[in-house]
Amino acid sequence: MNDLAPHYRAQVSPLYARSLLDYLREHEFDPAKLFDARQLAAVEDTDARARMPLADWVRMFERAIAVTGDPDLALRVGAAIKPRHYGLLGYVAMSCATLSEAIDRLEHYEKIVGEVSETRLVLRGESAELHWRAPFDAHPPPVLAQSSLAGWVNYARWLLGREHLSCEVLFADPPPPNPQGHREILRCEPVFGAAFTGLRFPADWLQLPIVQADAELNALMDAQARALLSEIAHEPEPLPALRHVISRGLAAGRTTLRDNARPLGLSPRTLQRRLDELGIRYQSVLDDVRRRHAERYLTDPKKSLAEIAYLLGYSEQSAFTRAYRRWTGMAPSRAR
Known part of the structure; x- marks a missing residue:
């Protein structure tokens, strides 16, 4: 395991971290038997302002992987993510008009779910790239990129109502011993040892409409997200x-x-x-x-x-x- 102490002052929202507990429960693993009461209490905090150390969440992931014996657990958790795990960010995105608007909100409001990543959209001719970067300089544990990218892919399919939508998924990390799990869960041929970690897809996808677009709701959610982000940033x-x-x-x-x-x-x-x-x-x-x-x-x-x-x-x-x-x-x- 990585030495977490030097760079893990980063925090994560319990709403986002709860994606791990929800997945385990849905697959008949009792989190109370895997984690101590302190860890569970931190993850189950319902306050949108609450934060817990990202290091603690990574350790919980590694404990769960060891107990379940599933090296692809982070990918599965990401692929099962729901709007509630993204908090206000999830509801802002689902009420946007287009994928472009949803990605714009992700870039602006991602700190609502904590310091899990720094996201950047890069346009290269007819291609668009969504870059994922950990918010610290040291090399991040693979579970962070795996859960984030699987979450992006799954959530985009749900937002667009296109279950079979497939894009390139790239990892800067070297390939795992057996990448079959990546192929099955992401439903694509992942690229390892890439120049960046993230997604690549046709730029014209940015104009695809969001199924649940609602301008009035989006304005309301956007205002709440701005207020929450301001509160988090200035505390x-x-x-x-x-x-x-x-x-x-x-x-x-x-x-x-x-x-x-x-x-x-x-x-x-x-x-x-x-x-x-x-x-x-x-x-x-x-x-x-x-x-x-x-x-x-x-x-x-x-x-x-x-x-x-x-x-x-x-x-x-x-x-x-x-x-x-x-x-x-x-x-x-x-x-x-």
Whole structure:
């Protein structure tokens, strides 16, 4: 496995990362038996603003590949991707008028799904190339390009209503020991050792109409995507990282500022000073993370209120009930 530490400060949206869990469940693999509770909690966060380390998702992929014995798992996950995994980006694309517009939105809004790739459309005469590049300098693990490109191909077929549409799929990586899986899943003859990783197709495809084009819906989705991207891009550090660290430590009872400063590489005094500079109270950040997790846990009928209180880092159910009343004005039992 690649040494992830030097370049994996990149983040990914849990909505996108959930494509792996959804595929496993659909094929009768229980994610709870493959991954620990911390990893599952991070991936199942429903907040569109949430982020998790891309390194964690890659490790989950590699664990799943080892357990399933399927070296082509990333391709299969990408080929099974749904609009919900792309979040707002998926709904913006599906309401565009043409493939050209959908690719334009991909270039503009791809950070909605995290720092998985940097996409660029290149026109070369009668051909168009969609270049995929990892957002860091080091060589990315193959699972990232495989899941992304298979997702692009599958989603384009669905958007255009052309199930048998076939284009060139290129990988800068050398060929795998057995490329048959690539051929079957992508339904083309993939090119390995290429000058770039991405797709190549006739330029006139850019004017193909999207089946579910809806100008009114597209305007609405586009406005929401712009607002979300602005919120993601301008949220100051250390807030995104702090939320993630808090989420990881809740069930272990790591809820204090002191508990969560060290994983950020900060002293408690420094973390407090940075929050003060932003005019943000640590308790407000903690409450926000707990509330989002509580709303998700309450939709699971298998989790008792006492178990939810424990998962949120409360020593007693009554403390959780009081906090939930303060957040929402109602008891968690009534919300459920």
